[in-house]
Amino acid sequence: MRILVTGAAGFIGSTLSERLLARGDDVLGYDNLNDYYDPTLKEARLAKLTPHANFRFVRGSLEDRPTLERAFADFRPQRVVNLAAQAGVRYSLTNPYAYIEANLVGFINVLEACRHGGVEHLVYASSSSVYGANRKLPFSVQDAVDHPVSLYAATKKANELMAHTYSHLYRLPTTGLRFFTVYGPWGRPDMALFLFTRKILAGEPIEVFNHGKHTRDFTYIDDIVEGVIRTLDRVPDGDPAFDPLRPNPGSSAAPYRVYNIGNNQPVELARYIEVLEQKLGRSAEKILLPLQPGDVPDTYADVAELSRDTGYTPSTPVEVGIDRFVDWYRAFYRV
Template structure:
């Protein structure tokens, strides 16, 4: 297939690109390379995939030197004309939208960045699918949409109308927009609610990477809710396997969907939402302890109260992913952290 993959300079996008190319597909990667975190890491991911970063110009395709089926373009999703020209000229079979303004706490400080990228950018992507022939849009949602829900594990059958951050609200909005387009235009749409992804080439704003950086520098780490938190940490390779299985299967409507008792996670239209999580929550303090062992550094913990927008626990119900795609993430936290630290030490020449 010919696939448009947004967010290819990002963490999950980088790994997804490598998997798609390995599986024999043609990929155009798109990224704005914004400065939400250190752009050097983004450029290094691009270099790892054969992109000569000195040749990158806005709105111009650059071919990979090592992956003949990969080309990269620097674009903002909110730039509708350039995005639609790309989609019109390239005629993609499918679109996988992993680009977004990420981060729960940052959304409290910079709300407009989330509206621009996650709302305006998303409508531009799905309008491009409608007008230029892509028959399936796969897009990143988030476990953050569960908000004030307290029933565990989180299920796509649960109501998610009580978000606790603007970031979560934009992801819920993406799901609503996707359903509307699936209904009106019969575009297949699949939303993927990711649960705390980690691993090599990760995001330095996320806890595991951030903790490793601070520990290496001998600085204290902020541990929220005094460590009384659990996260369904999911290794990036497990996430990518789930993403690609969804890409490779066309989305159909649910023939059992009942409008008198509607399932929020599916529809009679070609719309579906999946959780992709490890289905095994880990105590935050255990994650830190395991990271300490792998790094050989003892963390200095700064215990703090729960932050606005944060939830105490995430726990993914992945039954429908198993049922529809025969897949469940399985990498243990011990194995995943070991692989992350191995990459981290190599990347920083430790």
Template sequence: MKILVTGTAGFIGHFVALKLLEMGHEVVGLDSINDYYDVGLKYGRLEEAGFTRAAVVPGQLIQSDKYASYRFVQGLLEDRELINQLFATEGFDAVCNLAAQAGVRYSLQNPHAYIDSNIIGFMNILEACRHHNVKNLSYASSSSVYGLNETMPFSTSHNVDHPVSLYAATKKSNELMAHTYAHLYGIQCTGLRFFTVYGPWGRPDMAPFLFTKAAFNGETIKVFNHGKMKRDFTYIDDIVEGVVRVIEKPCTANASWSGLTPDPSSSSAPYKIYNIGNSDTVELMDFIQAVEAAAGVEIAKEFMPIQPGDVVATYADVTDLTEDMGYRPSTPVTEGMRRTVAWYRDFYNV
């Protein structure tokens, strides 16, 4: 297939693109390369995929030096003209939309960035799929949509109408928008609720990276909610395995779906929501110990109250993804952090 993957200078998008290429697909990548976090890390990912920083020109498709079937364009999802032109000229078989303005805490500071990218940008993707007959759309949602839910593990059959951040609200909106286009236009829309992804090339605004950086720089980390947090930390390889399976097996309508007892995770339209995580919640302090063991350093800690927009725990029920796609995450946090710390040492030369 020829597949558009958005967010390919980002963490998950980078690895999804490389995996699809390995499987024999043709990939066109798109990313805004915004400065939400260190652009050097984003260009580093692109360079690993064969795109030199000097070659990147906004709005222009460039060819990878490493992969004959990989091209990239720098651009914004909210640039409707660019998105339409890309769809009109490329003839995609599938789209995997992983680009978004990420981060829970940043949504308190710059809310408009989330509306521009996550709402307007996603609308442009849906409209382009509609008008250019692309029926296979997968997209990133987030475990953040569970918000005030406390029933564990989080299930896609649960109601998710109580978000506690604008970021979560935009991701819930994406799911609603996707259902509308699945119902009206028959686009096969599969949403993936990601749970705390980590690994080499990971986002520097997330805890695994921050903890690793602190270990090598002698910094003090902030441990929120006084360490009484749980996260479904999921290693990047396990996430990618699930994403590519969804791309290769687009969802279908649920023939047994009933409007009298509606299942939120499926529909009479070709629409499906999956949790994608490790399904093995980890205590925050245990995760910090895994970082310390991998780095060989004890990290100084400052214990803090929980932050606005944060949730105490995340824990994924991935039964549907296992049954439908054979998804079985297998990387324990000790091994995942060993590989992450090894990458960090190499990339930052520490």
């Protein structure tokens, strides 16, 4: 298939693109290589893709509509995976406009390009952050998500609503994936595992929010990519069991689905750090802090619908995932 991947120089996007190329798909990567974090890491990820004969790349932002429209017109993708976005909860507290431009203006550009380009299926990144103030665990796609606690979460919830509108009006098949704390080799430097590893190796203290008591459904990158591919290959139809008198937020009479994609096994942050310390052979000096504004105490993915529909089964425990990340980090940064 011809598959357009936005955010192709990103953590998930580059790993997904590699897997798609390995199975024989033609991939067009689209990314603006911005400086939200070190662009050299993005360039290194991209360098793994460019030798493939079936890979092409366009540098551009989602909010740059002419460039995005040209990419669609030239490549004529059959399916699209939209992973480009302004990420990060804490950054949304200081630079809210970046989220409106990339996540709302950018996403409507993607939807319009898919609509007019006759795309068979749009898979897009949502986030576990949409659960916001919800405290019933595990989080289910059948739960209402009407109380976001960060602007980042609000934009991801908005993406789901926008996608449903296009699925309803134009019969554009869309699938939203609520990612739960993705980690692993080639990960994002603003994420906890990357930050902790860098600081512990440098002999610097680490900031541990909520005194390490909160839990996260840490999900290894290979498990995430497996789930993305399984959903990409399964074009949704309208749900014949959808009841407008008792609507299920995870499905619709339109060709629309939303899934949780997580490890289905939350781990306390303190334990996550302990595993990292064991792998590094060093103890961390910890600065214990309260929960940050915009963060939630716990995340835990109910993946029943994704497993039922695609056979998704996450299989990587944090002990294995952290081990692989540290090996990659030491090799990449020569430390």
